[in-house]
Amino acid sequence: MKIAIPLVEGKLAQHFGHCASFAILDVDLETKKIIKREDIAAPEHQPGLLPPWLAERGAKVIIAGGMGSRAQDLFAQQGIQVIVGAAADTPERIVNEYLAGTLKGGDNLCDH
16 A cells, blocks of 8 residues: 655655655555655645545555645545644654554644
8 A cells, every 4th residue: 555645854744735745655554564665756736636646656545734625525536545633754654653553643734
């Protein structure tokens, strides 16, 4: 399974639509291990572009600090699970917490 993490300066971006790049992490759900990480430059921001763009890259989960409700709906239409309210940290730490079931989501840090 692939998990997408929006990045700014190597850590989770608090608003996914304004990130410089995405870390795409391949994980093995049985062993709960990260297999591979690939960083991809984000396309120029356009409303509605990122959900299909990440779906084309195989993402099944996106973990973000904040995301508007319309974007969350668009990700759901692509079959991508959305987790918001994650703290700014490295992609590996965030994904390892997700795999361990200890990732603390929280308040959506985006108000649109």
